[in-house]
Amino acid sequence: MDSATTHERLAQFRRMCREHGLVATVQRQAVFETLLEREDHPTVDQVYERLAERVPGISRTTAYRILDTFARLGLVTRICHPGSAARFDPKIGRHHHLFCVSCERIIDIEDDRLDRIQWPDVSACGFEIQGFDVHFHGLCADCRSRQGKKGGGAVRPSKQPKARKSVPRNRSSNLPRRTKP
Protein backbone atom coordinates (compact mmCIF):
# COMPACT_ATOMS: atom_id res chain seq x y z
CA MET A 1 0.00 0.00 0.00
CA ASP A 2 2.53 2.61 1.03
CA SER A 3 5.77 1.34 -0.44
CA ALA A 4 6.61 4.93 -1.35
CA THR A 5 6.32 5.89 2.29
CA THR A 6 8.35 2.87 3.23
CA HIS A 7 11.04 4.08 0.91
CA GLU A 8 10.94 7.51 2.44
CA ARG A 9 11.21 6.05 5.90
CA LEU A 10 14.21 4.02 4.97
CA ALA A 11 15.92 7.05 3.51
CA GLN A 12 15.03 9.09 6.57
CA PHE A 13 16.41 6.35 8.79
CA ARG A 14 19.72 6.09 6.93
CA ARG A 15 20.13 9.84 6.90
CA MET A 16 19.53 9.95 10.63
CA CYS A 17 22.11 7.25 11.30
CA ARG A 18 24.60 9.03 9.09
CA GLU A 19 24.08 12.27 10.97
CA HIS A 20 24.67 10.69 14.36
CA GLY A 21 27.44 8.32 13.34
CA LEU A 22 25.37 5.21 13.96
CA VAL A 23 25.59 2.00 11.98
CA ALA A 24 22.30 1.42 10.16
CA THR A 25 21.50 -2.08 11.38
CA VAL A 26 18.29 -3.92 10.64
CA GLN A 27 17.55 -3.96 14.36
CA ARG A 28 17.73 -0.18 14.62
CA GLN A 29 15.61 0.21 11.55
CA ALA A 30 13.01 -2.12 13.03
CA VAL A 31 12.88 -0.06 16.22
CA PHE A 32 12.62 3.12 14.19
CA GLU A 33 9.68 1.77 12.18
CA THR A 34 7.99 0.27 15.20
CA LEU A 35 8.07 3.63 16.94
CA LEU A 36 6.78 5.46 13.87
CA GLU A 37 3.65 3.37 13.73
CA ARG A 38 2.75 3.75 17.40
CA GLU A 39 0.39 6.32 18.81
CA ASP A 40 0.69 5.28 22.43
CA HIS A 41 3.51 5.25 24.99
CA PRO A 42 4.97 1.77 24.92
CA THR A 43 7.22 0.09 27.45
CA VAL A 44 10.41 -1.60 26.31
CA ASP A 45 8.58 -4.91 26.38
CA GLN A 46 5.77 -3.68 24.20
CA VAL A 47 8.29 -2.45 21.66
CA TYR A 48 10.16 -5.72 21.95
CA GLU A 49 7.05 -7.78 21.26
CA ARG A 50 6.48 -6.00 17.99
CA LEU A 51 10.19 -6.19 17.17
CA ALA A 52 10.24 -9.95 17.62
CA GLU A 53 7.73 -10.20 14.78
CA ARG A 54 9.77 -8.03 12.45
CA VAL A 55 13.18 -9.40 13.34
CA PRO A 56 13.02 -12.98 14.58
CA GLY A 57 15.67 -13.70 17.15
CA ILE A 58 16.21 -10.11 18.24
CA SER A 59 17.33 -9.83 21.84
CA ARG A 60 15.55 -7.97 24.57
CA THR A 61 18.89 -6.45 25.51
CA THR A 62 19.07 -4.94 22.04
CA ALA A 63 15.65 -3.40 22.46
CA TYR A 64 16.79 -1.74 25.68
CA ARG A 65 20.01 -0.59 24.09
CA ILE A 66 18.50 0.89 20.94
CA LEU A 67 15.71 2.66 22.79
CA ASP A 68 18.29 4.12 25.11
CA THR A 69 20.41 5.31 22.20
CA PHE A 70 17.41 6.86 20.47
CA ALA A 71 16.36 8.59 23.66
CA ARG A 72 19.82 10.09 24.12
CA LEU A 73 19.69 11.41 20.58
CA GLY A 74 16.25 12.89 21.10
CA LEU A 75 14.50 10.67 18.54
CA VAL A 76 12.18 9.49 21.26
CA THR A 77 11.43 10.72 24.76
CA ARG A 78 11.69 8.73 27.94
CA ILE A 79 8.47 9.71 29.63
CA CYS A 80 8.24 10.99 33.17
CA HIS A 81 5.72 8.83 35.01
CA PRO A 82 5.30 7.14 38.37
CA GLY A 83 5.16 3.53 37.15
CA SER A 84 7.89 0.92 37.37
CA ALA A 85 8.72 0.20 33.73
CA ALA A 86 10.22 2.90 31.50
CA ARG A 87 7.90 4.20 28.80
CA PHE A 88 8.76 5.96 25.60
CA ASP A 89 7.03 8.65 23.59
CA PRO A 90 7.61 8.49 19.83
CA LYS A 91 5.99 11.88 19.36
CA ILE A 92 8.64 14.56 19.28
CA GLY A 93 6.76 17.85 18.90
CA ARG A 94 5.71 19.91 21.89
CA HIS A 95 2.80 18.30 23.66
CA HIS A 96 1.54 17.57 27.14
CA HIS A 97 0.13 14.64 29.07
CA LEU A 98 -2.79 13.40 31.09
CA PHE A 99 -1.95 10.67 33.63
CA CYS A 100 -4.63 8.41 34.99
CA VAL A 101 -3.74 7.84 38.64
CA SER A 102 -5.77 4.64 38.67
CA CYS A 103 -4.74 2.65 35.57
CA GLU A 104 -1.57 4.62 34.76
CA ARG A 105 -2.73 5.35 31.23
CA ILE A 106 -0.97 8.27 29.55
CA ILE A 107 -2.84 10.44 27.08
CA ASP A 108 -1.31 13.08 24.81
CA ILE A 109 -2.86 16.50 24.62
CA GLU A 110 -1.99 19.55 22.59
CA ASP A 111 -2.81 23.06 23.64
CA ASP A 112 -1.30 26.25 22.29
CA ARG A 113 -1.82 28.12 25.53
CA LEU A 114 0.20 25.54 27.41
CA ASP A 115 2.95 25.74 24.83
CA ARG A 116 3.31 29.43 25.46
CA ILE A 117 3.81 29.44 29.21
CA GLN A 118 6.65 31.62 30.33
CA TRP A 119 9.75 29.84 31.58
CA PRO A 120 10.66 30.63 35.18
CA ASP A 121 13.85 32.44 36.05
CA VAL A 122 16.21 29.74 37.31
CA SER A 123 19.44 31.63 36.85
CA ALA A 124 19.90 31.58 40.61
CA CYS A 125 20.52 27.83 40.68
CA GLY A 126 22.41 27.69 37.40
CA PHE A 127 20.02 25.32 35.68
CA GLU A 128 19.80 25.37 31.91
CA ILE A 129 16.24 24.67 30.78
CA GLN A 130 15.99 22.85 27.48
CA GLY A 131 12.29 22.08 27.32
CA PHE A 132 9.18 21.36 29.30
CA ASP A 133 5.83 19.67 29.39
CA VAL A 134 2.80 19.91 31.61
CA HIS A 135 1.56 16.89 33.57
CA PHE A 136 -2.10 16.72 34.48
CA HIS A 137 -3.22 13.90 36.71
CA GLY A 138 -6.68 12.58 37.39
CA LEU A 139 -9.02 9.83 36.23
CA CYS A 140 -9.52 8.62 32.67
CA ALA A 141 -12.99 7.96 31.33
CA ASP A 142 -12.80 4.20 31.89
CA CYS A 143 -11.66 4.43 35.49
CA ARG A 144 -14.18 7.14 36.19
CA SER A 145 -17.13 5.00 35.14
CA ARG A 146 -15.68 1.92 36.83
CA GLN A 147 -15.29 3.82 40.09
CA GLY A 148 -18.70 5.44 39.79
CA LYS A 149 -20.42 2.07 39.69
CA LYS A 150 -18.67 0.88 42.83
CA GLY A 151 -19.64 3.85 44.96
CA GLY A 152 -16.36 5.67 44.68
CA GLY A 153 -15.06 5.28 48.22
CA ALA A 154 -11.82 3.61 47.22
CA VAL A 155 -8.98 4.95 49.33
CA ARG A 156 -6.61 2.55 47.64
CA PRO A 157 -7.07 2.89 43.89
CA SER A 158 -5.98 -0.57 42.84
CA LYS A 159 -3.31 -0.66 40.20
CA GLN A 160 -4.08 -2.75 37.15
CA PRO A 161 -2.21 -6.06 37.35
CA LYS A 162 1.01 -6.22 35.40
CA ALA A 163 0.50 -7.62 31.94
CA ARG A 164 3.84 -9.10 30.98
CA LYS A 165 3.61 -12.65 29.71
CA SER A 166 5.28 -15.13 31.99
CA VAL A 167 7.69 -16.33 29.37
CA PRO A 168 11.21 -16.91 30.70
CA ARG A 169 13.40 -14.08 29.44
CA ASN A 170 14.82 -14.29 25.92
CA ARG A 171 12.59 -16.99 24.65
CA SER A 172 14.39 -17.05 21.33
CA SER A 173 16.98 -19.47 22.69
CA ASN A 174 15.45 -22.26 20.68
CA LEU A 175 16.57 -20.72 17.43
CA PRO A 176 20.27 -20.25 17.99
CA ARG A 177 21.93 -17.91 15.54
CA ARG A 178 25.32 -17.53 17.04
CA THR A 179 26.85 -21.02 17.17
CA LYS A 180 28.60 -21.28 13.86
CA PRO A 181 28.48 -24.97 12.86
Place this chain on the structure above:
Amino acid sequence: MDSATTHERLAQFRRMCREHGLVATVQRQAVFETLLEREDHPTVDQVYERLAERVPGISRTTAYRILDTFARLGLVTRICHPGSAARFDPKIGRHHHLFCVSCERIIDIEDDRLDRIQWPDVSACGFEIQGFDVHFHGLCADCRSRQGKKGGGAVRPSKQPKARKSVPRNRSSNLPRRTKP
Protein backbone atom coordinates in the same frame (compact mmCIF):
# COMPACT_ATOMS: atom_id res chain seq x y z
CA MET B 1 17.83 22.03 70.54
CA ASP B 2 14.30 21.85 69.20
CA SER B 3 12.59 19.56 71.62
CA ALA B 4 9.54 21.80 71.39
CA THR B 5 9.41 21.24 67.68
CA THR B 6 9.93 17.55 68.24
CA HIS B 7 6.98 17.59 70.55
CA GLU B 8 4.90 19.37 67.95
CA ARG B 9 5.89 16.86 65.33
CA LEU B 10 4.93 13.98 67.51
CA ALA B 11 1.55 15.52 68.21
CA GLN B 12 1.07 16.24 64.53
CA PHE B 13 1.98 12.67 63.70
CA ARG B 14 -0.42 11.14 66.19
CA ARG B 15 -3.22 13.41 65.07
CA MET B 16 -2.60 12.40 61.49
CA CYS B 17 -2.70 8.71 62.32
CA ARG B 18 -5.88 9.19 64.29
CA GLU B 19 -7.54 10.96 61.38
CA HIS B 20 -6.70 8.22 58.93
CA GLY B 21 -7.26 5.29 61.24
CA LEU B 22 -3.62 4.24 61.26
CA VAL B 23 -1.79 2.73 64.21
CA ALA B 24 0.95 5.12 65.36
CA THR B 25 3.93 2.79 65.20
CA VAL B 26 7.51 3.85 65.77
CA GLN B 27 8.30 2.84 62.20
CA ARG B 28 5.69 5.19 60.76
CA GLN B 29 6.82 7.97 63.00
CA ALA B 30 10.40 7.48 61.85
CA VAL B 31 9.33 7.71 58.20
CA PHE B 32 7.29 10.80 58.99
CA GLU B 33 10.24 12.52 60.64
CA THR B 34 12.72 11.42 58.00
CA LEU B 35 10.55 12.96 55.32
CA LEU B 36 10.09 16.19 57.28
CA GLU B 37 13.80 16.81 57.45
CA ARG B 38 14.45 16.20 53.76
CA GLU B 39 14.59 18.90 51.13
CA ASP B 40 15.30 16.62 48.20
CA HIS B 41 13.36 13.85 46.48
CA PRO B 42 14.59 10.60 47.96
CA THR B 43 14.19 7.08 46.66
CA VAL B 44 12.85 4.36 48.92
CA ASP B 45 16.39 3.22 49.53
CA GLN B 46 17.55 6.66 50.55
CA VAL B 47 14.70 6.88 53.02
CA TYR B 48 15.48 3.38 54.21
CA GLU B 49 19.11 4.22 54.87
CA ARG B 50 18.13 7.04 57.19
CA LEU B 51 15.46 4.90 58.78
CA ALA B 52 17.92 2.17 59.62
CA GLU B 53 19.78 4.67 61.78
CA ARG B 54 16.68 5.75 63.66
CA VAL B 55 15.09 2.34 64.00
CA PRO B 56 17.66 -0.47 64.02
CA GLY B 57 16.29 -3.62 62.44
CA ILE B 58 13.61 -1.95 60.37
CA SER B 59 12.82 -3.85 57.20
CA ARG B 60 13.11 -2.53 53.68
CA THR B 61 9.66 -3.96 53.03
CA THR B 62 8.31 -1.72 55.75
CA ALA B 63 9.88 1.32 54.12
CA TYR B 64 8.14 0.48 50.86
CA ARG B 65 4.87 -0.17 52.64
CA ILE B 66 4.81 2.99 54.71
CA LEU B 67 5.84 5.24 51.86
CA ASP B 68 3.09 3.70 49.78
CA THR B 69 0.55 4.26 52.53
CA PHE B 70 1.63 7.88 52.98
CA ALA B 71 1.47 8.47 49.24
CA ARG B 72 -2.07 7.10 49.04
CA LEU B 73 -3.10 9.41 51.86
CA GLY B 74 -1.49 12.39 50.16
CA LEU B 75 1.11 13.02 52.88
CA VAL B 76 3.82 12.67 50.28
CA THR B 77 3.81 12.61 46.49
CA ARG B 78 5.16 9.89 44.26
CA ILE B 79 7.06 11.90 41.68
CA CYS B 80 6.71 11.43 37.93
CA HIS B 81 10.21 11.15 36.48
CA PRO B 82 12.04 9.14 33.83
CA GLY B 83 14.29 7.13 36.17
CA SER B 84 13.77 3.58 37.36
CA ALA B 85 13.43 3.90 41.13
CA ALA B 86 10.35 5.57 42.60
CA ARG B 87 11.04 8.92 44.22
CA PHE B 88 9.00 10.80 46.76
CA ASP B 89 8.35 14.46 47.36
CA PRO B 90 7.68 15.47 50.97
CA LYS B 91 6.54 18.91 49.84
CA ILE B 92 2.80 18.95 49.36
CA GLY B 93 1.88 22.44 48.19
CA ARG B 94 1.64 23.34 44.51
CA HIS B 95 5.09 23.52 42.97
CA HIS B 96 6.96 22.50 39.86
CA HIS B 97 10.17 20.67 38.98
CA LEU B 98 13.44 20.91 37.11
CA PHE B 99 14.84 17.55 35.93
CA CYS B 100 18.50 17.20 35.10
CA VAL B 101 18.67 14.85 32.13
CA SER B 102 22.25 13.95 32.99
CA CYS B 103 22.36 13.17 36.72
CA GLU B 104 18.58 12.81 37.25
CA ARG B 105 18.56 15.40 40.01
CA ILE B 106 15.15 16.91 40.73
CA ILE B 107 14.86 20.51 41.87
CA ASP B 108 11.74 22.22 43.21
CA ILE B 109 10.65 25.54 41.83
CA GLU B 110 7.78 27.81 42.71
CA ASP B 111 6.25 30.28 40.30
CA ASP B 112 2.87 31.94 40.59
CA ARG B 113 2.50 32.28 36.86
CA LEU B 114 2.89 28.55 36.41
CA ASP B 115 0.32 27.91 39.12
CA ARG B 116 -2.22 29.92 37.20
CA ILE B 117 -2.08 28.21 33.82
CA GLN B 118 -5.46 27.46 32.36
CA TRP B 119 -6.50 23.82 32.28
CA PRO B 120 -7.15 22.47 28.81
CA ASP B 121 -10.58 21.31 27.73
CA VAL B 122 -10.44 17.53 27.90
CA SER B 123 -14.17 16.89 28.00
CA ALA B 124 -13.88 15.18 24.63
CA CYS B 125 -11.96 12.23 26.06
CA GLY B 126 -13.82 12.14 29.37
CA PHE B 127 -10.79 12.71 31.54
CA GLU B 128 -11.24 14.30 34.95
CA ILE B 129 -8.28 16.52 35.79
CA GLN B 130 -7.45 16.68 39.49
CA GLY B 131 -4.16 18.56 39.45
CA PHE B 132 -1.02 19.33 37.51
CA ASP B 133 2.58 20.29 37.62
CA VAL B 134 5.06 21.54 35.08
CA HIS B 135 8.20 19.56 34.20
CA PHE B 136 11.22 21.42 32.88
CA HIS B 137 14.17 19.37 31.73
CA GLY B 138 17.74 20.39 31.04
CA LEU B 139 21.11 20.45 32.76
CA CYS B 140 21.80 21.31 36.37
CA ALA B 141 24.70 23.58 37.28
CA ASP B 142 27.01 20.70 38.21
CA CYS B 143 26.46 18.75 35.03
CA ARG B 144 26.76 21.89 32.97
CA SER B 145 30.22 22.73 34.28
CA ARG B 146 31.29 19.10 34.13
CA GLN B 147 30.25 18.90 30.50
CA GLY B 148 31.78 22.27 29.68
CA LYS B 149 35.19 21.14 30.84
CA LYS B 150 35.10 18.07 28.62
CA GLY B 151 34.34 20.05 25.47
CA GLY B 152 30.63 19.42 25.46
CA GLY B 153 30.52 16.91 22.64
CA ALA B 154 29.12 14.12 24.75
CA VAL B 155 26.39 12.40 22.77
CA ARG B 156 25.76 10.05 25.66
CA PRO B 157 25.41 12.06 28.85
CA SER B 158 26.53 9.41 31.29
CA LYS B 159 24.16 8.61 34.07
CA GLN B 160 25.63 8.77 37.56
CA PRO B 161 26.44 5.27 38.75
CA LYS B 162 23.86 3.71 41.03
CA ALA B 163 24.74 4.27 44.65
CA ARG B 164 23.04 1.44 46.47
CA LYS B 165 25.38 -0.46 48.73
CA SER B 166 25.84 -4.03 47.65
CA VAL B 167 24.61 -5.42 50.91
CA PRO B 168 22.43 -8.51 50.55
CA ARG B 169 18.84 -7.51 51.20
CA ASN B 170 17.71 -7.04 54.79
CA ARG B 171 21.08 -7.07 56.45
CA SER B 172 19.53 -7.00 59.89
CA SER B 173 19.25 -10.77 59.93
CA ASN B 174 22.06 -10.99 62.45
CA LEU B 175 19.94 -9.45 65.17
CA PRO B 176 16.92 -11.69 65.20
CA ARG B 177 13.93 -10.14 66.89
CA ARG B 178 11.28 -12.62 66.07
CA THR B 179 12.38 -15.94 67.55
CA LYS B 180 11.00 -15.78 71.06
CA PRO B 181 13.32 -17.87 73.28
Place this chain on the structure above:
DNA sequence: CCCTCCGTTGGTACATATTACCATCACGGC
Protein backbone atom coordinates in the same frame (compact mmCIF):
# COMPACT_ATOMS: atom_id res chain seq x y z
C1' DC C 1 -1.35 -2.88 85.16
C1' DC C 2 -2.48 -6.83 82.36
C1' DC C 3 -4.83 -9.01 78.43
C1' DT C 4 -6.50 -9.68 74.17
C1' DC C 5 -7.11 -8.52 69.29
C1' DC C 6 -6.27 -6.96 65.02
C1' DG C 7 -3.45 -4.02 62.34
C1' DT C 8 1.46 -3.97 61.43
C1' DT C 9 6.07 -5.64 60.91
C1' DG C 10 10.23 -8.60 59.46
C1' DG C 11 11.98 -11.62 56.50
C1' DT C 12 12.00 -14.80 52.74
C1' DA C 13 10.90 -15.81 48.27
C1' DC C 14 9.50 -14.36 44.19
C1' DA C 15 8.36 -11.22 40.17
C1' DT C 16 9.73 -7.74 37.24
C1' DA C 17 12.99 -4.25 35.18
C1' DT C 18 17.53 -3.11 33.79
C1' DT C 19 22.45 -3.51 33.13
C1' DA C 20 27.34 -5.72 32.69
C1' DC C 21 29.89 -8.54 30.18
C1' DC C 22 31.93 -10.84 26.36
C1' DA C 23 32.18 -13.84 22.48
C1' DT C 24 30.42 -13.44 18.02
C1' DC C 25 28.75 -11.05 14.15
C1' DA C 26 27.85 -7.82 10.30
C1' DC C 27 27.82 -2.91 8.39
C1' DG C 28 30.34 -0.02 5.56
C1' DG C 29 34.82 1.79 3.98
C1' DC C 30 38.41 0.20 1.06
Place this chain on the structure above:
DNA sequence: GCCGTGATGGTAATATGTACCAACGGAGGG
Protein backbone atom coordinates in the same frame (compact mmCIF):
# COMPACT_ATOMS: atom_id res chain seq x y z
C1' DG D 1 35.46 -9.53 -1.36
C1' DC D 2 38.32 -8.22 3.13
C1' DC D 3 38.89 -5.98 7.50
C1' DG D 4 38.18 -3.23 11.47
C1' DT D 5 35.09 -1.41 14.48
C1' DG D 6 30.88 -0.92 16.35
C1' DA D 7 26.60 -3.69 17.32
C1' DT D 8 24.18 -7.80 18.70
C1' DG D 9 22.70 -12.09 21.45
C1' DG D 10 22.65 -14.41 25.46
C1' DT D 11 23.74 -15.23 30.20
C1' DA D 12 24.38 -13.72 34.61
C1' DA D 13 24.06 -10.31 37.83
C1' DT D 14 21.95 -6.31 39.83
C1' DA D 15 17.88 -3.19 40.89
C1' DT D 16 13.44 -2.49 42.17
C1' DG D 17 9.09 -3.89 43.90
C1' DT D 18 5.41 -7.26 45.72
C1' DA D 19 3.16 -11.56 47.98
C1' DC D 20 2.98 -14.08 51.79
C1' DC D 21 2.77 -15.47 56.54
C1' DA D 22 4.26 -16.08 61.18
C1' DA D 23 5.40 -13.20 65.00
C1' DC D 24 4.70 -8.70 67.27
C1' DG D 25 2.96 -4.82 69.65
C1' DG D 26 -0.18 -0.48 69.99
C1' DA D 27 -4.60 0.65 71.84
C1' DG D 28 -8.74 -0.03 74.08
C1' DG D 29 -11.24 -2.78 77.67
C1' DG D 30 -10.98 -5.04 81.87
